[in-house]
Amino acid sequence: MLNSYYLYLPRYTMSTPDIMPQFEPIILVDMRLKSVDAIMEDLSKRDSRFRFIKESYDEFLYGEFGLHQVIRQLKTSISNSPEPDRWPEDLNQRKYPSLLFQENPFNYLWVIFYDIVTTAIYELLNVFDIDITLQQALEVMEDRSRAVVLLEALNEKSKALSPQPAKPFPLNKPVLNPPKEDGYRHPNRLESTNIRVLCIQPGPKESPIQCSLEERNLDNDIIEEALSYVWGKPLFDKAIDIDGSSFDITTKLNDILRSLRHEDVTRKIWIDAICINQSDLEEKSHQVRLMRDIYSKAQKTSIWLGDWPTEQMITESDFVRDPLNVVATVPEGFGNSVDQYDIASILDEYLKCQTDISAWDEKQLSLGTMLMRCVNIILMHEWWERVWTIQEAALPPNEPIIHLRGYQFPFGTLISAMDAAAKIDDEWKSIPDTFITANRDNDMYIAFVSQIIHWRERQIYDNLFLLMLRPEKRKQVHLSNPQDRLFQFVLRAADSYRATDPRDKIFALESLLIRSIGRLMNVDYNESTDAVFKRATARGWNQSAGAAICCYKLSVEQYNSLDDGALGPSWVHDLACSDAITPHRFILRIKDRGPPICGVSREQTKCFATPRSLFCSGVSISTVYYKERFPDLREGGVKIYTQFTSRFLEQAGRKILRLERQMQDTTRDITARRTGDSGPSINTETERLSKDCHIS
Template sequence: MLLSPVSARRSPEDVEYPGKPLSPGCIRLIRLLPGSWTEPIKCELFEVSLAIAKYHALSYVWGSKNVTRQIFLERRAFPVTVNLEGALRHLRERYKEQHDGLVLWVDALCINQKDIEERTSQVQLMGTIYTQCDQVIVYLGDRLQGSADPNVPPLVITFDEKGYTQDFPPKHHSEVDVYRVFNLFRELATTLHPGSSSDLNMTMMGKDENEQSNLFEALRRMMQPPFTPWWSRIWVIQEVTMKREVFIVYGTISVPIQLLASAARTYMTHSSSCCATFFSKLPKDQAKVLDDCCSRILGIDELRTVQEIRKTEWGADDATFSERSPLLDLLRKFRDRRASDPRDKVYALLSMARKSQSRPRMVPDYSLTEAEVFCRATLECIYDVRTLSVFSIDLGRKFRDDLPSWVPDWSAPGSLTYQVRAEIAELYDACPSMGVADEKSVLRTETGTLEVKGSIFDVIHRTEEIMWGGDVVSIYRNTLSRWWTALQDVNLAGRSLKNAYYEVICAGASCEPGPKTIVRRMFPRDDPTFATWPSVSSMSPFQDIPASDTGQPKEKIGYEPEALEAYKDMLKIWRDKVVLDSWLFGDGNLKSELVMAQSCSGNVVDNKSIFRYLLAYAPYPDLQVRNFVEDLGSLREDAPWELFFECMRRQLKKDRMDIWHASVFDNSIMAATLGRRLIIGRKYIGLGPADAKVGDKLFLLVGGKTPFVLRTKNFRAKPPEYEIVGDSFIWDGMDGQIARDQGRNWRTISLV
């Protein structure tokens, strides 16, 4: 029997490939020939037109190329990775009823990996290959437990979409852990309410703690990297989203991916609502494993659903998929996915990205270096979205030094914070009406520099400490306190320093956490949050000594005096809904068209009735209106506005709305400031990248959603050369205000 991992020491690249050159429009397939469990793996190669081919496509992890096993390909000994040999052996056993052999497309066997031209052309077809196959087989691994008898074939067990099985393993069989994991998903998928299912309770909790622990350890090994690295591969995105029929196989046990998705949706829905008590009985480490596994499954299912909707709405013709995601969005979303070849971090996503109608799309080309692929991907992103959004956030994470400053390192991992911040950057338009980023305004030169149109508007005179991450709230509070102190000498021409400070530390955006973070620009209606945050947030540097714009300490109170004005401003925002044209606060009187309209209609006009009317338009749907109206009952008809606002303040505090808004503001601050520092120029203040230094220039670039921090490299060059450090948030300059003041001060510069 040939099962030793050291039966062959040479990698597949060192052995002559037995396949003949491919004809245009054709692919190779293998026929996995029948054989007993212990017999060597034998495969035949044959060529077929992709348009008429019938086959299953294999999705798996290559594994190490240094340790290989031997199979026979076209009757020649051919080394393959241990993972591939195990997949072929188990699939042969699983499909042993197919007496003519199982027809498969396997990248490592069907593509001559040493032929760069063929490899390039075939990778360009992979989207179509996975779309047109009969079924995608995802092979996760051989077995979860220790080594089994190599001479005894494993049990073949099939879960269908309804969850029923053909067979089940004995209690001490080597496949029992795999079976129990898949059975857990089966029971979750077929149970209306997990908390009321005695079968699920027995499956999850087991007869004793040891049995329960073994189940969740098996789940962790099957669903989490590094034990099962398939879940973190970049090629997975394309391989399992292009075809509806996808089966997950572990050893010889299989389950349709739809069953896993259904189970994950059931768990995520019920564990946070009706069945929360049931799932709360799980130990925290086990609950975390289940949460993580279901999140991974739903992440893939979301992509599959989007792809299916697009096929239904626009048809199967790939050319009609005009609504696909931009390449930039895909690169950002899947930066944490892994690839053995860094170029595949780009190539694996190209077939899923939208196509341009006016220029050739980027295609895989393995003759290019990794750095050149990343450069071309950056240009593709610029010309696709016609902005310089690729410079926002992405430039700050580089794990290599062979890239120009304007090229992100797409092989570096991302983070949720960076993804959210990229969405926030799209809310700005710091350079409107100056043109778009296209082939005319953004040009790559023969020397590798990038020529763009830009205008300098300030120089950094001072930088403050970087905001570091972590779970320690005091880090944020101490840094925010230093930033506030640093701003005391800044002259904002009579404008409120505290309001400027609040907008800077949240970058003018609100980030509401949830299953999907909701980002939006800050509006005047957020002023009450600014007013209440200092005294209710644990991140606030004003907890002990709330500071005014003058920097003088004030007595600690529940709400600062600015709160009254903030609530008044909030009511002004409601006036569009209540059709009020003029307001008079403070003396208990309100003169407006509303008052006149009510007078003409014979209604009694008093402040209390107007309070109730305004309350109906309050932007807080969770506010307990009934309790609020009862509080109003103690007010005189001519009660002054201050009492109304005090009544509102008490009710907001009672309903904890102030705390909720403060927590959203906390989240917004973390998203905006993490990995950034406060920068102070001659005229402007804001947030800049962690690498920003005194003397760096603040620039607007044509097509840029945000201002950018540039560093002079060669001012005497023609055009002058700069290194791009990163994007920035500049207070009172994110909506074209600075651009309007620049006049003719625009010129061509080079980014090196």
């Protein structure tokens, strides 16, 4: 338990009121710690379902970026400051500037504290099957500091109640890879910080795969390597030997193991599909909570892209004969004989002879085309779309190694190639018309332009959340910034990534958040998708109602992406439905002809969500002038969205112009009637126009 804030920083309470706003988040938290501390201790003892909140609270106090750490940092900076009456400058210095909370680097403390308190309220209501009154909700919506008062009241009320039994999650779908009676079975359930590591015994590539499993402790032992790959179809049609027993795996994983196996030494690597007992939901939940530490401690991380693009995607024509085909092969002997998938060599050759595009010769044009093609192909791989891969590539302390068609290269090499591709794109925007005219019939030039167009359509360079998290990228956001690792920001940034299990859309974010709020994800595969999504949505509404309104599904007709039934109340977001979010995510206000905007002020919107209810103030967004069913983007993605938007804007523009002319005609009619002419009443005319302009 912390002592009073005033005991730590006494000289700032009275003598320097001009810098007190910097300390406000710490004061707000500190004044409420005593009662919250007692409640967290009490709840965790009364029911195990509150333990994850207690763990989160302890991390908030004593963990990384926690309150104790901040106060120690403050004491050190203030005691060493040459100007004791000024805010220490070193507290504002960060290697990576934050996107959020620019003015005060400690505002995130109050955000986390409020998140923990409101999550505790949610779980109290859920476990004891009660709800709050409208008046209680209004008090919290008007003053967030009242959330602690509400938590105290609910805790007292719950003491007279019995907790409701946990609702079992029906396993409608079979376990992906259940152990066979005569096959390998994991000997025990892993606990604490223990994990398993796969030891691949050496051997020739085509010989049977022999392995063993070793148990390791994350606190004390070395983790040599971790694998990041896409599972693919759940067809377990291959078998390997683990400790003398058969263990079924997919064809893809079998190919990976054969490629990774050394001929002379044992290779030790963590692979989730094997090292975690996937049929034991308790162990699976426990191990997923440890993935932050697994990838953070791994001395090496391998990203497996394999034989991509697949043979089915590659046509017989090369990209000179088929220049519009982005994945068409490179002609033999093309580009100074550099292999078309060896991105490191392509980049080296390109950098040796790069000049302004308008001065390119045939060799430079071929190398530029090969570079753009190779980058595009790498980023077309489904690995970049999976939500688990964010943490698997962002957390390792050393650069991950990417494996592509027999080549290996560091993650930083891909970043450098993307930088070069972006520079090519920028220079191409200002290329002289004479150069375009001279090359418009050149198949090589057409292939080059096709690669640039593909690069732009996918918006590859700026929209991949993962690339913002690796230090090689040098982007604004980085894992060292606690302000940018809060729930609402990470949830929004990762919304377009996919997961086979819908719950993983939430669980996979645990490792990317500050550990204290990551614990609030409550990774538990015994919970239903509906329960997981409801808790996550409630956190979004309670943290930032305006952001929650802007982010999800208001610009599209929502459909249920789940196969196991309806998705709770209507205010619960279908977080598995990645493609239902447009690239802009906002409501289109066509009449203003400006950029897509929501028109909702965060100050206007006040919400509070409980397991039963969403208390929310109404907000007027705008007038609907035109409507049309939004297409299903699961098949065509960006292409379908682009076609729909183009057609929608054209038709909506015509509708608006027609309505504007009608309004002008109506105005003239009204003016004429006021001068004595007869005609329909003003109210009748207004009602007619309202039917044209509004959708209820």
